[in-house]
Amino acid sequence: MPSHAQMAIAAARKAFLGWSRTPWQTASKLVRKASEISRSASSNLAQPWLLEVGKNRMESLGDVQETADLMYYSAQMMEENEGFVKPMGKDPLVGYDATNISVCALTAYGSWSARSTSPLL
Numbered sequence: 326m327p328s329h330a331q332m333a334i335a336a337a338r339k340a341f342l343g344w345s346r347t348p349w350q351t352a353s354k355l356v357r358k359a360s361e362i363s364r365s366a367s368s369n370l371a372q373p374w375l376l377e378v379g380k381n382r383m384e385s386l387g388d389v390q391e392t393a394d395l396m397y398y399s400a401q402m403m404e405e406n407e408g409f410v411k412p413m414g415k416d417p418l419v420g421y422d423a424t425n426i427s428v429c430a431l432t433a434y435g436s437w438s439a440r441s442t443s444p445l446l
Contacts, residue, residue, distance in 0.1 A: 349408035353400040360396035363389060 327335070344352070363370060371385035380388070403409065 349403055349410075353403045356396050357400040360393045360400065363393035363396065367393070 347355075367386055367389040370389045371382070374380050374385040374388060375382060378385075
């Protein structure tokens with residue numbers, strides 16, 4: 326029987342391709358929704374930390390709230406900055422006319438990662 330960690334890794338691998346192709350607008354809405362669900366279920370989400378980590382009730386509830394706040398803030402920043410899709414200027418090499426665009430993507434665990442796109446890639 327696989328461990329919880331092995332099941333989580335398998336689920337992440339299965340979801341990666343679909344999630345990586347999700348437009349930032351959709352990803353942001355999903356992360357915001359996850360934040361709302363986490364807040365509304367904070368008592369249930371805090372219980373494993375009480376039992377497994379040995380935190381007291383208030384610390385466990387605070388950790389859940391802090392995680393929900395981080396997810397909400399990440400979605401808000403992505404929305405306010407229109408996905409962080411920003412032109413990076415022209416290619417400095419003479420004879421090349423590649424326009425690069427910086428794109429940030431929301432990762433499955435809620436943080437942003439940047440990548441550069443170019444017509445040459």
